[in-house]
Amino acid sequence: MTTFLSAxxxxxxxxxxxxxxxxxxxxxxxxxxxxxxxxxMQQAGISGNVQVQNVPGAGGTIGLAQFSSQGxxxxxxxxxxxxxxxxxxxxxxxxxxxxxxxxxxxxxxxYEAIVVPASSPIQTMADLVAELKKNPGAVSWGGGSAGxxxxxxxxxxxxxxxxxxxxxxxxxxxxxxxxxxxxxxxxVTAGISGYGEFExxxxxxxxxxxxxxxxxxxxxxxAPTLKEAGLDIAVQNWRMVAAAPGLSAEQKAAVSADxxxxxxxxxWAEVLKTKGWQDTYLAGEAFKEQLDKxxxxxxxxxxxxxxxx
Numbered sequence: 001m002t003t004f005l006s007a008x009x010x011x012x013x014x015x016x017x018x019x020x021x022x023x024x025x026x027x028x029x030x031x032x033x034x035x036x037x038x039x040x041m042q043q044a045g046i047s048g049n050v051q052v053q054n055v056p057g058a059g060g061t062i063g064l065a066q067f068s069s070q071g072x073x074x075x076x077x078x079x080x081x082x083x084x085x086x087x088x089x090x091x092x093x094x095x096x097x098x099x100x101x102x103x104x105x106x107x108x109x110x111y112e113a114i115v116v117p118a119s120s121p122i123q124t125m126a127d128l129v130a131e132l133k134k135n136p137g138a139v140s141w142g143g144g145s146a147g148x149x150x151x152x153x154x155x156x157x158x159x160x161x162x163x164x165x166x167x168x169x170x171x172x173x174x175x176x177x178x179x180x181x182x183x184x185x186x187x188v189t190a191g192i193s194g195y196g197e198f199e200x201x202x203x204x205x206x207x208x209x210x211x212x213x214x215x216x217x218x219x220x221x222x223a224p225t226l227k228e229a230g231l232d233i234a235v236q237n238w239r240m241v242a243a244a245p246g247l248s249a250e251q252k253a254a255v256s257a258d259x260x261x262x263x264x265x266x267x268w269a270e271v272l273k274t275k276g277w278q279d280t281y282l283a284g285e286a287f288k289e290q291l292d293k294x295x296x297x298x299x300x301x302x303x304x305x306x307x308x309x
Contacts, residue, residue: 016254017049020241021071021079023063025056029194033107033239034080036271037262044265046258059088059145065096071244075251078104078259082239084148086298090308091147098291102243102252104259106287108272109236109280110194112153112213113223117186118206125211125229128190129161136167142179142188146172147307149237150192152298153213155305160231165304183207194237195221196276238280240287256283 018041022034031054038050055063060081071077079101089097116122122131132139136158143150151172155165171188173179180198183191184206191198191207195218201207209223215234217225226233243255262268263281272279282290302308 016047016076017051018047018258019051019053019077021063021067021077022052022054023056023060023067023079023081023085024054026054029110029237029239030060030080030082032275033082036268036275037078037080037107037241040262040265040267040271041258043267044261046261046265058092058094059148060085061088061092061094061096064089064098064101065094067242068096068100068245071101073246074244075247075255077244078255079242079244080239081242083237083294083298084145086295087147087149087152087302088145090299090302098242098295101245102247103288103291104241104243104252104256105263105283106238106240106280106290107259107263108277109238110196110277111218111236112149112192113195113198113202114153114157114210114212114226115183115191115198115202115207116189116210117184118208119186120189120208122190122210123208125224125226125231128210129157129229129231131189132158132161132163136163137169139190140169140171140188141190141192142171142173142182143192144173144179146170147302148172149194149235151305151307152301153192153233153235155301156233156235157226157231159301159304160226160233165301166306168305170305199276236278236280239277240291259283 020034022031024030034052038052041047041050055066067079122128141154151170154168154170158165158168182188198207202209211226211229212223213235
């Protein structure tokens with residue numbers, strides 16, 4: 001009995017078990033983030049048992065609403081979300097917003113890439129902007145869901161170029177594969193998505209990379225930023241983790257500490273490297289302030305595009 005007790009006491013004392021809600025189908029960015037968190041929290045000894053639950057639909061707003069109501073006061077449940085959710089809340093008129101949960105930290109970011117097929121006569125971002133100014137409707141943009149990061153990006157490019165964002169011809173595709181096929185087949189003038197989605201086609205030469213949406217040039221990526229191309233825009237498609245509403249200060253501090261351990265662990269650094277995600281960790285009040293700015297800016301551009309009244 002003594003031996004059993006001493007062996008049990010020698011085991012590491014784990015923090016609480018966690019359930020992480022991925023408000024999307026398996027395989028997408030939020031699901032990958034949740035499953036990477038699950039793996040790292042267990043490997044790094046932050047939590048002994050982490051489950052991932054998928055609650056897909058409506059740009060993450062179904063999972064957000066369920067998490068907000070069912071998770072109330074539960075410190076063992078977390079929600080993964082991101083920039084796409086900000087737009088989805090506005091376009092879906094979601095009664096539940098990110099103000100109804102407890103944002104803990106921004107974890108990762110991915111920058112947008114603007115590409116054209118290799119066969120396109122458009123060689124530079126300046127060429128694309130010139131076409132856009134000449135006839136906005138004749139330039140078609142292929143990207144992800146309406147009101148998502150890619151659509152917002154097209155609206156911001158138009159606005160920065162002095163073109164009415166409502167005049168853009170944006171074609172939304174439900175999956176990355178469909179969008180890529182349309183761009184490669186020159187069914188659209190230009191494509192917008194996270195750089196990682198296009199990387200292999202850019203490297204193989206079937207797509208031409210015109211610009212990236214980062215504030216600084218990306219290491220190892222031979223393309224100007226939009227700012228260098230004369231458009232005052234920097235956008236990242238970030239991913240975050242939130243805790244449930246109604247937690248005590250102590251519970252919130254414990255969750256924040258676990259998320260920080262995750263973000264600073266060597267195992268997480270390895271995940272970022274493997275997935276090609278940028279480390280954009282920002283926590284606490286600094287993250288909440290940035291989130292408020294992002295929500296306000298997104299609301300403005302979605303009104304400009306005509307997706308939000």
